[in-house]
Amino acid sequence: MTRVGKYHLALVAVAALLLLVSLVRVVTGHNDITSSGTFGAALTLAVPLALVGLGGLWAERAGVVNIGLEGMMVLGTWFAGWAGYQWGPVAALVAGLLGGALGGLLHAIATVSFGVDHIISGVAINLLGPGLTRFLSEVLYREGTAASAAGGAITTSPPLSSPVPEVSLPVLSDGPDLLGKLESTHWFLLSDVAGILRGLTHDVNVLVILAVLLLPLTFYVLWRTPFGLRLRSAGENPWAAESLGVSVYRIKYVAVMISGAFAGLGGTFLVFDATKYVEGQTGGRGFIGLAAMIFGNWRPGGLAAGAGLFGYADGLQLRSSNSGAFTSVFLFGAMILLIYLVLEARKLMSADLEARGVRQYTVMASATLGMIVLFWLWLTVDQMPSELVKMAPYLLTLIVLLVASQRLRPPKAAGVTYRRGEQH
Known part of the structure; x- marks a missing residue:
């Protein structure tokens, strides 16, 4: 399939998904599914995951497995909070980048120079990050210091000295709120599109725009420049690249x-969102960002889709006034499985009898059972327990990785110890 054909297929898939989501909203009556508030929250929650996922993509495309992203993110949050309350958002941005890069440097020294197992080094950095930041907080934010007088404490930094600016996209969300009026009509499809566009373009943090721009920039650098070709060759076959x-x-x-x-940078965004550093504010997002990168098959476009999916699940549970809106996910899942079964049935009907394997029938039977169970849950469950709703993003991470594992193609030399002239 040509690149243009793939883009057309992607556009058709997005249009079909919009129709399906709009249909689910109308049937269930849960307007939060496509509200601007939900998608605005989803964008905010997806950005740190996308940034961390980009970090994992850069490292693993070069052949270094980086599960220490959580620890590096923690370092970014602390340094951003420390610099931000003294010198403002720009200093916070620079300090957050340098704090995360420091964690990356430690990981590179351990894995590249000393040949330490990549997983062990990553785990060590995940332990080092929170420990180091707590030590620094004990030293700099203890009672009686200037930071303590400014509102800091052992587990939190003083607030940022100035807020981070927010902008609205011209025409769509700037001026008269036309999208908001259209969203409030709750018309089929039109109000859904308006809600989504308004959520993604109204009062957007400047760092969100930067993060969105970094996705195509990463694709251009890694797949369209000589430097990117060298980097990817180091992740596929470093000895051939060496030659x-x-x-x-x-x-x-x-x-x-x-x-x-x-x-x-992902940690810095959390600091900007909370206006200060708070101990433990990463909340495992480094691992979810890594999962989004794997879901995206080590490519920026797939990574963006994965981060958006996790951000939407988290945003829906935050924005819903109660957990009833989450029951619509059951109906959505059942309809997705129904479409999958129809497509697979068409393939089987057009295939030869010899080409019809037992595995295909097993997968279709499992999908049929899953569809029936999800539909039954939608009919019988009125409100999900709040504990299960809060667990949804993490459960979704496991489910998505389980499904995506069937088509993954990681860099061939990811995790392999490289020594110059010693090909394994």
Whole structure:
């Protein structure tokens, strides 16, 4: 399939998804499904996941597995909070980048220079990040210091010295709130599109715009430049890249430090959103961002879809006045499985008898059972327990990884210890 054909297929898929979501909203009566508030919250929640996922993509495309993203994100939050309350948002942004890059540098030294197992090094950084930041807080935010007088404490920094600006996209969300009026009509499809556009373009944090721009920029750098080709070759076959004159060690160091900087930037966004550093505010987002990267098959477009999916699940449970809106997810899942079964049945009808494997029938039977169960849950469950609703983003992470694992293609040399001239 040509690239243009893939884009057309993607547009058709997005249009079909919009129709399906709008239909579910009308049938269930839960307007929060496509409200501007839900999508605005989803965008805010998806951005740190996308930034951390970009960090994982840069490192793993260079052949270094980076599960230390959570620790690097923690370092980014602390340094952003520390610099932000003294010198403002720009200083917070720079300090957050440098804090995350410091974690990336430690990971690169351990894995690239000393050949430490990538998983062990990542776990060590995940333990080091919270420990180091707590130590720094004990030293700098203890009672009697200037930071303490400014509102800081052992588990939190003083507020940022100035707020981060927000902007609205011209025409769509600037001036008369036409999208808001159209959303309030609750018309089929039109109000849903208006709610989604308003949520994604109204009062958007400047860092959100930066994060969105970093996705196509990463694609351009990694897939359209000589530097990106060298970096990806280091993740596929570093010894072949070495034979062509590529400095593999340097490429890996640069990639892992950029990876840490992206994770730190994700932590900085959390500080901007809360207007201060708070201990434990990452909440495992480093691991969910890594899962989004894997779901996206180590590509920026898929990563954006994965981060958006997790952000939407989290945003829906935050914005819903009660957990009843989440029951509509059952109907949505049942309809997705029904469409999948129809497409698979058409393939089986057109295939030869010999080509019809037992595995296909098993998968279709499992999908049929899942569809029936989800539909039954939608009919019988009026309100989900709040504990289960809060767990939804993490359960979704496991389910998505289970489904996506069937088509994943990671870089071939990811996690492999490289030594110059010693091909395994």
